[in-house]
Amino acid sequence: MPIEVGQPVADFAATATGDTAVTLSALRGKNVIVYFYPKASTPGCTTEGGDFRDRKPAFDAANTVILGVSRDSLRAQENFKAKQDFNFDLISDQDESVCTLFDVIKLKKMYGKEHLGIERSTFLIDKDGKLANEWRGVKVTGHVDEVLAAAEALNAAH
Template structure:
């Protein structure tokens, strides 16, 4: 799989998702797709980001845009997180980091003096033809979803 770049078609992928299903990018042709990568289920920043996408979900739907959240967490954690927060969109489990590598979101992080590899909060907007139109890296949660929604409406 090649890495993504703006203006280029995104390679298809298929991952296990909440709702006991698998979701492929090709399944969503004809719709714009927001893929947001987040570090971990049920942590404060990730919960807030998910709630912001949830609270704007209807507006994204009106903009012909599906939302997919992705982390390395397993499906059980995803199901609990989705259910507890009332997310109307699916969460994809990327335990083997294939999609994370395709979108180049794995970064070295330092927490409490220890270095580890983790997901850098990032969002990608793919148009209805499967072409990457915009990316946001090193995302700060506050105000982010509104910016993504504005970009989706502009497609």
């Protein structure tokens, strides 16, 4: 059953870059952005990550943590983060547990073939662990500005 806006998000544990164990419960008191992207080091994912990187000081000012998630290996995530100089952690979700929690694995078509993959999606979780906003089927251009505006509004409301 997909998470709904206004509902608490179940705690999850995942391994992130820097061999960091990430749990949602440990981030209580901060807003959390969990954004899902199909594949590390591909053009759209690089652009989206760069947009989050470039806006990180504004997200920090809005008391908001950024986490990127894909099914790539931890090594691929480490390389992606280092190469793009990302200033936030990337989660390796090879068992798809976090993807499943947020219901982002979808049937996709590429070159006429169907496969299961991550639908580019972003979720904003408030400091109490409730889902505040969701964006599914994201188009990269202008997306991070929209997420930042929502995070700032959420921070101002609390």
